[in-house]
Amino acid sequence: MPWMIPFIAACCLAASMAGGAMVASGAFLAAKGKPDRPAPHSTLVCTACHRLGGRFSDPAASGNRAAGCVGCHKGYDAIFDRPMATRQGEQRFVQRSYAKWDSGFFAKNCASCHVRGCLDCHGNGHAIRRPGTTACQTCHKGYYTGWDYAGRAPREDNMRYQRGLAVNNETFLKMLPDVHYLTGMTCAACHTMASLALGKKAAKGCRECHRPSRKVVEHRISAHLERLECYACHSTWAPQEYGTFFLRFRDPRLKEDFDLRPGESGEYLRSAYLRKQDAPPLGFNAAGRLSPIRPQFIAYYTDIQSARNSGPENILLAAEWRAFFPHTVQRGTVTCEACHDNPRRFLLERPSERIYQLRRDGMQLESFWVQEGQKLANGSFMTASRYRRMAGKGPAYTKAYIEKWKTFLNRVEPSSQP
Template structure:
């Protein structure tokens, strides 16, 4: 039986002040915009559902939608009407009245600006010297017409939040894009009538954008893209097509997914909607870390210390709370993990979507020795079962075709066509990220880009750090210390010869002298990375890893 006792009001003065403010705000809105009954006389089927958190404004439609509810003619009633308040082009006039900081953060945040995606794309095309900068997709205002920006316009910009929402009401979350606040907070649980907003954001709201690029939404659920060669296997029972036509295979899902955890069980409001304007890439903005749940040594807080920007979450705590109840906080931003119940002998995570409690296994000292040799290892280095990888890619621009321009929102001349091959879904190579941690990497691009403004096809060998979201219980020592793939050498024969370690690649060499699936080589060649200061292992590091004694 799920325990859903409401939070005891242990801070009556502060909570009471908040309640009074809320009542005063509603009263002000009602006085300003009128009762809204005239709106409902024509739009009765759009009355708010009781499950909507805005139900207290059920008779004040104009507080979000504008217009003039006191007007007696249609033109006046619809004057300055806001059809979709949650879209970012309207959010400053609508949502910001109550959610000021959230709107500010989202407008400057990575999900809207796409800053990391823009800068990495320009770097890949050789248009900038490093993968950081002032790139911005916001409403398409800052994209030019260079080859890189052309690709962003035609192939990439559909996912940022400034795009109008489309595919509302379909059963295809893969195709969902844009919509600003609605991209996450539009509920699919209640059909018909006024759309219902919710803070219980389901995974379906994430998958439309996060099933692309690093494909972490697919990987988390145990779905791996494969090429058409898979159709010729003797057993095709695990194959299927996504609604957008991509062929996928069902393989091992992340342990957290198997345990029923949704995306929002780990990702906090602060890493999704917090101030992220100072971060270059999405991974930098992530608040939650594995140790926050499994080995948290941070000082705990009580409701007396609760951050003011998260006070609205107090009523969501799904278990009994007193003024002595302690909460875990994240190491990076001190965010309270309000859905984790800390007991004397165990920690229980209350699933935000599915309900019920899940015991959090503590980190074992036996399997995570403090020996000084593995201090730089990120948890994902040993606990990622696989990652989606593509070891061949050719992108070509055809000026004689037309393609949808997501910035201008119209068809314009020129189209990008891509071809890819060498798809693998296996243990990824490791490398060192920009913070000095050993993490998984995947190919960002290997092969060539062809555009009429480039002096011939441009070859690039780029790898990107990734959190694969394919958690397993743990790999054995040999899976890294004796694996040519994990070390970044690629597939082949790794052996200790009379002169030391030798590697015979199984794949052909490309024009840079490296095997087509290699991140690094034993003689010091290395691919580039899509993050500043990130790199593959250097020869002396490779030898040190290979020479380490490991249990048989």
């Protein structure tokens, strides 16, 4: 009956006021994961989050700006305006690449991972908790930064390689985890809610916890400390995808012949020309400091319209790189010649060093490691003239190089002091 709903609501409110506290469900997890302690939310009346009259059917949803949460957690609704929720960077990339051929590409292939509410990260139902690394890696997996922190790299897309341990229904290559992960640090140690709400990538940088030791040869070279990000040297590896193919199938039955891992869309399959998990190339980030970079993405499109394909094939839509922070930090670093005698690492590959003949494969690029025809979306490549200056081996370089190699005969000094 129509009068029942307001009657029940009034009774609930009266019970709350008379009893002093109508506590929320006992399904709340304890603070900091200790079940013998009540979580802060367990002391709240239901109406603190769920207002009467059904105004907040889901108090944590983005549709109402998490109105049931931000009454206490003020300002955190700004996260819904940030990249984790809007996916603006990915949407802009798709608009200038795949959307030229398929206007619905983003909805078909890219819409699954974005924040729709507080509970996406903070638990289910009333089991509200602080998110740990596992919660972050629900979305930050595969080629997105986050999996590498735990020592995981994407496997090849063919089904024959989908074997071994699976996390979130995805198998992976087992790699060396980040040293911070091995000590038990969670993502929130550097990426706080407050920083994410402000649109920052991190709340703190490396030198807020670490002081570079002057005993380390590389730290006594002023150009290193002034012009390089710490992780340009201390990132031991990074997943890299060279040539990202999205194959569009007008007839779904044709997909079976490719034996590739299913994606989000029934219309597409994804594959890669080459995947690597070694030390990534280097370029300049938006701050003008030398940083690891990787393709994101060298994007190709193929429209398989029939068994005897008559559609466009291997169309290069974008060749974009991004400066990024691989979460694969270790105390040690690469040797001097890994940068000072390695033009390929700066996309200045010599013709005599080329293994892949991309143009002969119809890939429309001379090489993945040549700057021509490619761009660094959030920074710039190192010019050939600047690399030649950096690669010059004067007396100072020779002295430092010999000292570096002498350290290998003795105990390796720690790179920083906590």
